[in-house]
Amino acid sequence: MAVITIEGLRKEYRRFRRPSTVAVDGLDLEVPEGGVFGFLGPNGAGKTTTIRCLLGLVHPSVGNVQLLGADVPHALPQVIGRVGSIVESPALFPRFSGRRNLEILGRIQGVGPVAVADSLARVGLAERGDDMVKTYSLGMKQRLGIAAALLKDPAILILDEPANGLDPAGIVEVRGLLKSLGAEGRTVFVSSHILSEVEQTADRVAILARGRCVATGPVHEVLASSGGEGMVARVEDLAAGERTLRAAGMPATVDADVLRISVPASEGAAITRTLAAAGLYVSELRPDEVDLETVFLELTKGDSGDVR
Amino acid sequence: MIPLLSSELLRARSRKLVKVLLIVAVVGITVGVVIGAINSHKPSAAVVARAQAQRQADIKRCLATPVPGGQTSTGTTREEGCTPPLSAYLPAQSFDVNAIGDLLRGTSVNLIVMGWLVGASLAGAEWAAGTMTTLLTWEPRRIRVLLAKLVAVIVTVLLLTLALQLFLVGMLWLLAATRGLNVPDAGLWRGVFGSMLRVSAISAVAGLFGMAIAMYTRSVTAAMASGFIYLAVIEGLIRGYKPGFSRYLVGDNAAAWVSGHPFSATDPSYSVTVAHAVVVLLIYSALLVTAAAISFRSRDVT
Numbered sequence: 090m091a092v093i094t095i096e097g098l099r100k101e102y103r104r105f106r107r108p109s110t111v112a113v114d115g116l117d118l119e120v121p122e123g124g125v126f127g128f129l130g131p132n133g134a135g136k137t138t139t140i141r142c143l144l145g146l147v148h149p150s151v152g153n154v155q156l157l158g159a160d161v162p163h164a165l166p167q168v169i170g171r172v173g174s175i176v177e178s179p180a181l182f183p184r185f186s187g188r189r190n191l192e193i194l195g196r197i198q199g200v201g202p203v204a205v206a207d208s209l210a211r212v213g214l215a216e217r218g219d220d221m222v223k224t225y226s227l228g229m230k231q232r233l234g235i236a237a238a239l240l241k242d243p244a245i246l247i248l249d250e251p252a253n254g255l256d257p258a259g260i261v262e263v264r265g266l267l268k269s270l271g272a273e274g275r276t277v278f279v280s281s282h283i284l285s286e287v288e289q290t291a292d293r294v295a296i297l298a299r300g301r302c303v304a305t306g307p308v309h310e311v312l313a314s315s316g317g318e319g320m321v322a323r324v325e326d327l328a329a330g331e332r333t334l335r336a337a338g339m340p341a342t343v344d345a346d347v348l349r350i351s352v353p354a355s356e357g358a359a360i361t362r363t364l365a366a367a368g369l370y371v372s373e374l375r376p377d378e379v380d381l382e383t384v385f386l387e388l389t390k391g392d393s394g395d396v397r
Numbered sequence: 398m399i400p401l402l403s404s405e406l407l408r409a410r411s412r413k414l415v416k417v418l419l420i421v422a423v424v425g426i427t428v429g430v431v432i433g434a435i436n437s438h439k440p441s442a443a444v445v446a447r448a449q450a451q452r453q454a455d456i457k458r459c460l461a462t463p464v465p466g467g468q469t470s471t472g473t474t475r476e477e478g479c480t481p482p483l484s485a486y487l488p489a490q491s492f493d494v495n496a497i498g499d500l501l502r503g504t505s506v507n508l509i510v511m512g513w514l515v516g517a518s519l520a521g522a523e524w525a526a527g528t529m530t531t532l533l534t535w536e537p538r539r540i541r542v543l544l545a546k547l548v549a550v551i552v553t554v555l556l557l558t559l560a561l562q563l564f565l566v567g568m569l570w571l572l573a574a575t576r577g578l579n580v581p582d583a584g585l586w587r588g589v590f591g592s593m594l595r596v597s598a599i600s601a602v603a604g605l606f607g608m609a610i611a612m613y614t615r616s617v618t619a620a621m622a623s624g625f626i627y628l629a630v631i632e633g634l635i636r637g638y639k640p641g642f643s644r645y646l647v648g649d650n651a652a653a654w655v656s657g658h659p660f661s662a663t664d665p666s667y668s669v670t671v672a673h674a675v676v677v678l679l680i681y682s683a684l685l686v687t688a689a690a691i692s693f694r695s696r697d698v699t
Contacts, residue, residue, distance in 0.1 A: 102697075145537045146530060146698040165537045174534045180527030184413050193411070196404035197535045237531070 091155075092245050092276045093120035093143065098152035099300075100138050112138035114300035116152070120278055120293075125271040127287035127308075128280040129385055130297030136280040137177055139297070140249050144174055157245060170198050173243035175251060179234020183223035187214055187233045190222060191240055200240050208236040212266070227254035235266065245276040252286055264290050284385055296385060304384070312384055319377035322348045322360055324369045333367040334360065349377055398545065401536055405519075405549035414518050415553065418511055422561050430568040437492040437576040445578065448486035456480055483580060492577030497569045498588050501562060505596040505655045508561065509603045512554040513624055516604030519550050521617030530698055539694050546608060547686060554604035558597040566593070591657060599654045602682050609685035613692050643669075647681065650674035 098116040103109045113135040120126045130136045141147035142154055145162035154161040157168040181190040191205040209218040212232040222230065231254060238246055251267070252260045260283075267290045271277045281287050287294060288308065295305040304311050324330040327343045334341035339360065340351040350360060354376045361371050409415060440448075459479035484493030523529040536542055566589060573579045611620035632646045643649050643661075649669050653660035659668035669677075 141697070141699065144534050146533055148695075148697060162537060169535065169537055172534070176530050176534065178527075180529075180531045182408075182411075182522075182526055182528055185411055189407075189411055193404050193408050194531065194535055196407060197401050197532075199400055241535075 090122050090158075091119040092122045092157055093118065093278060094153075094155040095119075095139070095143075096153045098139065098142060098154060099150050100135070100142060100147060101150045111300055113142070113149075116297070116300060116302055118295055118302055118305065120276065120295075122276055123271070123274055124292035125267055125277045125279060125290050127291030127294040128278060128297065129282065129284065129287055129294055130280070131282060134297040135300040136297055137249055140174070140176055140247055140280060143247060144172070144176065146176065170241055171244040172247065173238030173241050173245070174247040174249075175231075175234040175238055176247075176249050178253065179230055179237065181222050181230070181233060181237070184221055186219045187222055187225070187229075187236075188218040190233070191237055194237055195240055198241055204240060204242075208240045209233075211239060212236040213262070228256060228259040231255055231259070231263070235263070239270075243275065245278065246270060248277065248279045250281055251279060252281065252283055260286065320350045320352060320354060320357060320360060321373070321375050321377045322350060322364070322371055323373035324348065324364060324371055326369060329367065330364055330369050333364060333369060337363045339363070347373075398541060401541060401545040402548055405545045406552065409519055409549045409553045412518065412522070414522075415515060415557065418515070419557065419561070422507075422511070423564060426561070426565050426568055430572050433492055433569075433572050434576045436490060437572065438488075438490045439576055440487055440491045440578060444487065445483075445580065448483055449580075451486050452481065452483055480582070483582075484578060487578060492569075492572050494570060494573035494577065494579045495582050495585055497566055497573075498585065498592055500569060501565065501589060501592045501596065502655055504562075504565065505592075505599070508558045508596055508600045509651065512558065512600030512603035513607035514621065515554050515557065516550045516607030516609075517611040517617045517620035517624075518607075519553065520546055520608040521611035521615070521620055524611070524615035525617065533698055540690055543612065543686075543690050543693055546612075547605065550604040550608045551601045554601045555597050558600045559593065562593045562596060588657075592655075595655055595657060599651055599678070602678050605682040606685055609682070609689040612689035613685075644673070645677060647678065650677045654678065 095116055095118040098113050098118075099111070100113040101109050101111050116135065116139060118139075128136055128139070138147060142149050143156055143161060145165045148162070156165065157171060159165060159168040181187075182193075185193070187209065188205060191208060192202065195201065195205055206215070206218070209215050212235050214229065214232055214236060217225070217229065222233065225233065231251060235248070235251060238248065248267075252263050255263060264286060267277050267279060271290075271292070279287070279291070291308055293305070293307050294311055296303050296311070322330065323346065327346070327348060330348050331341045331343050334348065334350055337359075339356070341348050343349075350356075352360070357374055361374060364371055456479050482493055482495050484491060484496060487493070523532065532542060533539065570579075607620050607624065610623055611617055614620060614623070628648060632648050635642050635646060636648075644667060649660060650673070653669040653671055653674035657671060659670045660674075661668040
């Protein structure tokens with residue numbers, strides 16, 4: 090079952106005496122229930138606008154959005170109690186304590202002080218809960234935002250760049266938190282441009298460029314779809330190695346100081362045998378894997394930010 | 398709706414501005430009353446008896462003099478016009494308990510501005526801090542959010558202004574009882590409490606004005622500045638160039654509302670009655686709140 094369904098979403102911002110801006114341009118997306126879903130895209134690709142449309146903060150120009158099966162915005166009130174979110178940076182009153190901020194929000198959904206204390210404890214803010222938010226570091230504010238999102242015990246968490254401004258320790262902490270939330274059966278929809286983070290936490294991803302979805306699916310499928318299948322070998326004489334492998338029916342090309350061979354990883358032994366028979370000894374042999382960053386840069390090539 | 402309202406009231410109660418205004422007002426009142434106490438002296442019983450006799454004679458003479466229409470030019474009744482305060486017959490250094498009503502009405506402008514500021518702040522601060530986004534991810538029904546804010550503004554301003562006026566009246570009564578003249582006229586306390594309720598009510602209306610403009614402009618500063626520019630500049634110009642429109646101006650209607658008597662600032666051919674003032678100001682606040690609701694419902698929150 091899809092917890093988020095977006096069909097043909099387009100959002101155009103009209104501006105007085107200036108050309109209008111298209112932030113999202115015909116986006117289609119389905120997010121299945123459970124696990125961590127990474128929503129990737131360069132700055133200005135339309136991630137935050139999409140999230141704002143999902144939460145009913147922004148009215149789509151065209152398209153349909155469903156959250157937990159409810160049409161947004163009309164049926165959103167029926168499901169909002171099961172949706173925790175952070176949009177951009179967590180917006181909380183700086184002169185109230187962290188606890189008071191959560192109490193104010195909690196009252197709206199009938200959440201009491203015990204749940205507030207639990208939420209603060211879960212993000213490691215139990216001891217600083219009574220301090221004013223303006224005294225918090227950026228990382229603490231981010232964690233308080235996550236505590237607010239968790240307060241409703243949500244079925245789905247929509248987090249916009251939750252690792253923004255965190256130090257390395259904070260990033261590791263948030264990564265662990267997201268993984269554990271996903272493992273609890275919740276759906277964590279997390280937008281980010283920190284690809285290494287998403288690669289380590291997400292089960293599935295969607296890559297957004299110029300307001301459109303250019304790739305979506307399980308992380309390994311997205312990686313594979315970008316030419317990630319094959320082997321990389323290193324020999325002393327690359328040209329001879331290329332000739333030998335081609336002669337053996339294995340398509341190979343020289344790429345910088347390695348050979349890229351378009352065969353599955355199961356052919357590793359055959360590569361070694363063929364090259365060794367020709368007197369070319371392999372110093373390195375590994376699967377030709379691409380990382381998410383490479384895929385992301387490939388798919389969003391030329392996307393300088395705003396759609397148009 | 399009740400949980401949302403409870404949340405809004407907690408938010409209002411937690412606002413530093415509300416606490417600061419309360420403290421500043423309490424300190425201001427206390428300082429004013431202490432200065433009054435230093436300068437006021439309790440008159441002797443003989444002096445009071447002489448003044449009362451003199452006053453009664455003057456009232457009798459005034460009422461015996463025929464006046465066409467039976468009303469004074471200021472809209473007060475004949476009896477009110479012929480009843481000077483007892484303090485007018487006493488040495489100037491004695492604070493008279495009967496002056497409390499006038500002092501309350503004198504401080505009403507401060508409370509009305511305070512109401513406007515509290516209303517503007519309770520709505521505008523949400524936009525300044527970006528917390529409107531957070532709030533709407535908890536309660537996406539925007540009209541409900543607006544209504545909860547509206548009730549929170551009314552309740553906060555009413556409680557704040559009533560508490561301050563009660564404190565002021567209490568302090569002034571203490572001043573009159575210990576260092577001045579404490580001989581209340583008949584109906585004094587009824588008049589005083591009537592004034593308090595009217596001032597609190599109009600302060601709440603001012604709070605609605607401030608809240609509605611802040612919701613529309615998404616800024617406390619804009620809400621305060623527009624109020625100042627309108628009242629200080631635009632109404633002044635209208636009063637000067639089109640005196641006939643004065644009966645529809647906020648200032649004239651507010652003056653009638655606060656005084657409890659018909660009011661006319663510029664054009665003696667008419668006066669704004671209290672009922673007229675209440676209707677006009679409530680219509681204005683309803684229009685502003687409706688405009689704010691339409692804008693809030695239709696505009697994106699970015």
